[in-house]
Amino acid sequence: MPNNIKTVVVLTGAGISAESGLKTFRDSGGLWEGVDVMEVASIEGWIKNKSKVLDFYNDRRLQASKALPNAGHFALVELEDYFDVTVVTQNVDDLHEKAGSSKVLHLHGKLNEARSTGDENLVYQMDAKPIAIGDLCDKGFQLRPNIVWFGEAVPAIVEAKDIMAQADYCIIIGTSLVVYPAASLIYDLVPGTPVWLVDPGDTAPEHRRFLKNHIKMNAGTGVLKVVNELIKNYVK
Numbered sequence: 001m002p003n004n005i006k007t008v009v010v011l012t013g014a015g016i017s018a019e020s021g022l023k024t025f026r027d028s029g030g031l032w033e034g035v036d037v038m039e040v041a042s043i044e045g046w047i048k049n050k051s052k053v054l055d056f057y058n059d060r061r062l063q064a065s066k067a068l069p070n071a072g073h074f075a076l077v078e079l080e081d082y083f084d085v086t087v088v089t090q091n092v093d094d095l096h097e098k099a100g101s102s103k104v105l106h107l108h109g110k111l112n113e114a115r116s117t118g119d120e121n122l123v124y125q126m127d128a129k130p131i132a133i134g135d136l137c138d139k140g141f142q143l144r145p146n147i148v149w150f151g152e153a154v155p156a157i158v159e160a161k162d163i164m165a166q167a168d169y170c171i172i173i174g175t176s177l178v179v180y181p182a183a184s185l186i187y188d189l190v191p192g193t194p195v196w197l198v199d200p201g202d203t204a205p206e207h208r209r210f211l212k213n214h215i216k217m218n219a220g221t222g223v224l225k226v227v228n229e230l231i232k233n234y235v236k
Contacts, residue, residue: 004236008083009167010076011185013090015174015199016219019070020095022063042150050142051133057145058130061111064093065128072173072198072219073099075227082235083169088160090175090182092147105163107156107182113146157181164188169234170195171226174219177203186210196229198222 014022039045040056077100079085086103087096092111096104114131116122118141135143148154164170164185170193177183177197186207189195194212197203198219208214215222 005082005084006168006234007166008079008085008169008171008230009164010085010087011089011164011170011172011175011182012087012096013173013175013179013182013199016070016072016223017067017091017093017095018174019072019218019220020067020093022067022091022093022095037150041147043152046144046149053145054131054133057111057147060092061126061130061145062128064095064111067093067095069095069099070220072223073101075224076171077101079227079230082231086163088163088185090179105156105160107148107154107160109145109147111145111147114143115146116141117144154181157185160185161188165190167193169193169230171198171223172196173198173223175199176201177207183207196226198226 035056039049040053046053073095076085076087076096080102085101086105087101088105088107089096090107092106092108094110094112112126114124114126114135116137116139119137119139122137122139123146124137124143131143131145133142137143165188167189170189172195175182176199177186183204186195189210195210197211197214198217200216200218203214215225217225
C-alpha cells in the first residue's frame with residue numbers, strides 16, 4: 001500500500017453485472033422486457049399483487065445467487081492494493097462482495113435480503129431462499145424484498161454523496177448516468193476530480209464535461225484498462 005494513499009470512488013450500474021449473466025434493465029431482451037415494472041417494482045404493484053412481486057424477485061434472487069464475478073469486479077479488488085476504494089453500486093446483486101471488494105454501498109438495496117413491511121430496520125439475510133406470502137418478521141409483519149422500488153426514497157444517497165465528495169479519482173462503470181438520483185452523484189465530486197467512464201454506450205450530454213476519458217468498452221475489458229492506468233500513472 002502506498003504511503004500517501006489516494007481515494008478512488010467507483011460508481012457501478014447494471015453493465016458491470018451483464019458479463020456475469022445478469023441482464024441489464026434496459027437492454028433488448030433484458031430481464032424486465034415484457035414486464036410492467038410498475039407491477040413488480042412499486043408500492044402500488046405490491047399492494048395490488050404481492051405474490052407476483054415476490055415471484056419476480058424470488059426468480060431474480062435465485063439467478064443472482066448462481067452468478068459469478070467477472071474480470072471487471074476482480075480488477076476493482078486489485079485496485080485496493082494501491083488505493084482506498086469504495087464501490088457505490090446501483091446494483092442489487094452481491095457480485096462486488098463475492099469478488100472481494102471490502103467497501104460496498106448499495107444504493108437500491110440488496111436482492112439477497114428481506115425486510116419487514118412494518119419496521120424497515122428489521123432486515124433478514126435470505127441468500128437464495130424465496131420469500132413467500134406468510135413469511136413474517138419478528139414483529140409479525142409480512143416480509144418484502146429489501147429493494148428500493150420506483151417512487152421510494154433512496155436513503156443511502158446521503159452517504160453516497162459524502163463518499164463522492166471525498167474522491168481523489170472516480171470510475172463510473174456500466175451506467176448511462178440518466179437514472180436519478182444516482183446520476184446526480186457526479187455533481188458531488190470536487191470540481192476537477194478525474195473521472196473515467198467505462199460503458200459502451202453514450203452518456204447524458206450534460207455529464208460529458210466531467211469525463212477525463214470515456215472508454216467505450218464492456219466492463220471486463222474497460223475496467224482493467226482504467227485500473228492499469230491508475231496504478232501506472234497515479235501511484236506515488
